[in-house]
Structures are given as C-alpha cells and as structure tokens.
Amino acid sequence: MAGWWLKNPVYVRYILRESTAVFVGIYAVILLVGLLRLSSGEAAWNNWLIAMQSPGAILFHVVAMGAAVYHSVTWFSVAPKVMPPLMFNGEKVPVAKIVAGQYIFAGIIYLVLLGLILWG
Amino acid sequence: MTSNDKIIEIEVLRYRPEQDEKPFLQSFKVPFTDDQSVLQGVQYIKDYLDGSLSFRWSCRMAICGSCGMMINGVPKLSCKTFLREYYPGKITLEALKHFPIEKDLIIDLSDFINKLESIKPYIIPAAPRTLEQGEYLQTPRQLDRIAQFSSCINCMLCYAACPQYGLKPDYLGPAAITLLHRYNEDNRDAAKAERMQLLNAHEGVWGCTLVGYCSDVCPKDVDPAAAINRNKLNSTMDYFLRFVAPRGGN
Numbered sequence: 001m002a003g004w005w006l007k008n009p010v011y012v013r014y015i016l017r018e019s020t021a022v023f024v025g026i027y028a029v030i031l032l033v034g035l036l037r038l039s040s041g042e043a044a045w046n047n048w049l050i051a052m053q054s055p056g057a058i059l060f061h062v063v064a065m066g067a068a069v070y071h072s073v074t075w076f077s078v079a080p081k082v083m084p085p086l087m088f089n090g091e092k093v094p095v096a097k098i099v100a101g102q103y104i105f106a107g108i109i110y111l112v113l114l115g116l117i118l119w120g
Numbered sequence: 121m122t123s124n125d126k127i128i129e130i131e132v133l134r135y136r137p138e139q140d141e142k143p144f145l146q147s148f149k150v151p152f153t154d155d156q157s158v159l160q161g162v163q164y165i166k167d168y169l170d171g172s173l174s175f176r177w178s179c180r181m182a183i184c185g186s187c188g189m190m191i192n193g194v195p196k197l198s199c200k201t202f203l204r205e206y207y208p209g210k211i212t213l214e215a216l217k218h219f220p221i222e223k224d225l226i227i228d229l230s231d232f233i234n235k236l237e238s239i240k241p242y243i244i245p246a247a248p249r250t251l252e253q254g255e256y257l258q259t260p261r262q263l264d265r266i267a268q269f270s271s272c273i274n275c276m277l278c279y280a281a282c283p284q285y286g287l288k289p290d291y292l293g294p295a296a297i298t299l300l301h302r303y304n305e306d307n308r309d310a311a312k313a314e315r316m317q318l319l320n321a322h323e324g325v326w327g328c329t330l331v332g333y334c335s336d337v338c339p340k341d342v343d344p345a346a347a348i349n350r351n352k353l354n355s356t357m358d359y360f361l362r363f364v365a366p367r368g369g370n
Binding site for chain 1: 193261264265283286287329330331332333335336343345346349350352353
C-alpha cells in the first residue's frame, strides 16, 4: 500500500482535500497569535498588523484562501452523503438542490459579512 | 471471427499458485466487435487462446456480481464494460485489489463473506409472525428509505476501491456497512441495537474517511459512502443517547 494515494487521481484529490486542513490550522494559529498581541497592548497589536502586511504573510493568506475554497467546494459536494435524506412534501430533495442550496446560503452569509464590514 | 474484426491487446495478470512464484502479466491479441464486453474478451482468451485462464462470471448482465476485476486499474464489472471503450489502446486486467489472489482473476472473498454474515443481512423481527398472520407489511414510503441500499449485488468493487480497507483489512468496509444500514432502516426489522455494536466498533463506521471512491465505482448506484457516513451521525447519537435514554434510545 506504500504510496497508494499517488496511484489514482481520485486518491490524489482526496489527499489534497484532507491536507487543506494544514493551511486552515496554521491560519487559526496566526489569528490566535493576533488575539494574544491585541491583549498585550497597542504597540504589540500594531507590530502584528505590520507583520501581516509582509509579502510572505500575504502569499500565505492567498494560498490558505485557495485551500479553504477548495475544501468548501469538496465539502458542499459530499454534504448530501453525510446528512439524513432531506424530505420535502414526502419527496426526497434531489442532491443537486442540496448542493446548490449550500452555495446560496454561503453567498448570503458572505454578503451579510461584507455589509457589516463596509457599513457596520 | 471475420476479417472485419478489430484486434485489441488484453494483458492479464496471471497467477497459478502451483506453478508461479508471483503474479506476472501475459498478453493476448483478441478480435472483437463493438458490441462485445471485456468479459467476452476474456472468454475468447479461454476458448481459443489459453484454456487455463481462470475467472468468475455468471449472468453477463450486471446483476450476479461475479465478474468484477481491475480494468486498467479501475474496479469494474467486466460484463458491463465494453472493449471498444479502450480500443486502440490496450487493456490490463488484474484481480480485484485488496483481496488475496486465489488464481488468475479469481480472488479469495472469504473475508468479505465473513463480514457480510457478521452484520446479519436479513430481517430479524421483534415478534416472528406465523404463516396464518401473513407477510410483514411495508408501505412504499418505508420501502423508499432502503430501496437504493438494497440494490447491492455483493460484487466487492467498493472494497477494491477503498484505500482504508487496503490499509486496515479489519475494517468492515463499504458493502457490509451499507447492507447493515439497509436492515437497520427497515421498518420490519428489530435488531438495530445489536448491529449498532458493529458500527460503533473500531472496525466499524469510523474506519471510513470519506474518500468516496466506493460510490464512484458502484455499478448499481447504491452510494455506499452515503450509507456509511449517515451512520457516523447514528453512531454518535447512539453513544450520547445511552446517557439519557435506556438501551441507547433504540
């Protein structure tokens, strides 16, 4: 079984999906460090903000964003498999509608968040 | 065979335990027409080129589940796959992955049979009915809950597709868990509490990491990945409900 995940494109995509967790994990640690800096006073917080503007930090955030989007897309497509069948008027809701519903729901949340940041 | 037939190269992984130290690839040139399946190609080899080639088959119409093999590395029913899809390339046939080879394309399926038996794939009623009482009734809606999962033909393609089964042979695996789900969800059955023990075990539903390839290769659209992953929720509920309800809420 050594190197099994390289032997089939489906397995490669699976390992890619799972490894996105590494980027999400590092991102969470960076955010926690930010919180810690915030609690240590204004100067520390400003230094953290400056560090976040370095090319390396920006590059990491772009990569982490890509990983998170890829993870979301794969998750939306498997979500109908992990939930009990969704019934509406005694009929099973088709998989395609459940997947589309998640994109619509995510879109609404992003718009609300964007609104809060811009006008909140 | 007519002069109009096309010729395709079929490579078969041979293994005859009495003669061969390890499996090896043997190549055959097989004439075919567009309506011929890979199974018919293998039958041609046995009838005209090498009578010692061994493989399982029966119905030729994707319902007996006997003729599964790795076709160019993908687990497929050879009766449901056409030679024309691969022409002019060659076809490589191997025994189903993750199972011991008994001979050539025949695998030793005893591990799967034992797992299938362990999940009790039959209805265990709360109170058995006598003949006079008639059959166990089920409404169309109740049938709809399990119909898809009851289409499993035990072809084991999902086991050959599942890397977790390859890594952890004790894992109960896609088809057995799917059939377990099919009987647990049946309104006529009353053995859910007993079967949940198998699901909750280390070798049960938590062996799955949702690679999802089992559902891709299933020839009957059973979607074993859905059956397994819905039971992660059931297994979690079963665990927590034991603290608040007698007998785990079953």
